[in-house]
Amino acid sequence: MPRKFKPGEWVKIKGHTSAPKMEVLKYVSKKDSIFGTIDNDTYLECVWYQNGDRKLEAFHQNKLIKLIETGGLFKT
Secondary structure: OOOOOOOOOEEEOOOOOOOOOOEEEEEEEOOOOOOOOOOOEEEEEEEEEEOOEEEEEEEEEEHHHEEOOOOOOOOO
16 A cells, blocks of 8 residues: 655544644554554654644554645744
């Protein structure tokens, strides 16, 4: 399965109107619990801020949608 996103792109969870805007950090390895195989091209580590707290979580790329606007969280 090809990678859909690049680090630095803005994404949000599909179908959630109140989902936070998140920045893609990198693809992360996930181990399949049934087959024990390693998947390096499907899960993305994303970062976002909520009430001043930095949140970090991995999401399956098919659950995310790319946002048109770009730009990092750390604008100067």
